[in-house]
Amino acid sequence: MKRCAMDGIEASTAFLRDTASKHFLCMSYRASRNGAPYGQGQYFASCFVVDVEGFWILVTAGHVINEIRGGLDAGVSIHNFNLHDKLAGHPYPYPVPYPFDLEDWAVIESDGADYAAATLPEMVVRSLAAGGIRPIGEHALGSEPFDQYPYWLLAGIPHESLAVVNERKVLKLTLMPMKPASPHRMGRTHRTPGFTR
Numbered sequence: 001m002k003r004c005a006m007d008g009i010e011a012s013t014a015f016l017r018d019t020a021s022k023h024f025l026c027m028s029y030r031a032s033r034n035g036a037p038y039g040q041g042q043y044f045a046s047c048f049v050v051d052v053e054g055f056w057i058l059v060t061a062g063h064v065i066n067e068i069r070g071g072l073d074a075g076v077s078i079h080n081f082n083l084h085d086k087l088a089g090h091p092y093p094y095p096v097p098y099p100f101d102l103e104d105w106a107v108i109e110s111d112g113a114d115y116a117a118a119t120l121p122e123m124v125v126r127s128l129a130a131g132g133i134r135p136i137g138e139h140a141l142g143s144e145p146f147d148q149y150p151y152w153l154l155a156g157i158p159h160e161s162l163a164v165v166n167e168r169k170v171l172k173l174t175l176m177p178m179k180p181a182s183p184h185r186m187g188r189t190h191r192t193p194g195f196t197r
Helices: 013-018 062-075 122-130
Strands: 003-006 009-012 024-033 034-051 053-059 075-084 104-109 115-119 152-156 163-165 167-168 174-178
Touching: 024 053, 024 062, 053 062, 062 075, 062 104, 062 115
Parallel strands: none
Antiparallel strands: 003 009, 024 034, 024 075, 034 053, 053 115, 104 115, 152 174, 163 167
16 A cells, blocks of 8 residues: 655555545536636535535535625626536546535634535435445544544645646645644634635
């Protein structure tokens, strides 16, 4: 098994293939105005799926949904939503169509938090399950104190990993080891620096 040492934490290809890749999705969508592509035309966002009391919840960054809302408010057409689940290892050639509805989303984007979540429709759940996606169950959520967990990984599909291979757009699931840090002392007005996309 091939392993890559990252600052004292080993992230194996087996972990990526058998665990992380079963929870993570890439949501893609297109933007147009007056029939022509708007901005970069096609957009991508990292997502993961959790199971809460039997409901599959799609989670992404809050700013993704707020940017979609801003585009819609400005008259941009946002369409062709798909959930790419190829990382789960299935043989199907197409992504799962996703009936995006802005009203389905709850967004928290304040005090450093940047999350959005929506319940997935049953047909989407069945399609993702058939492709090998497994939600993160409540049993997998850790309990306090959180410093009892020796390893922390930040997982996602960064826009910077976008590449064109054989005329196809390819994004890569990426893991980054995290180190514990003490809470900041600047109070609730402090904002965590953001990343540009």
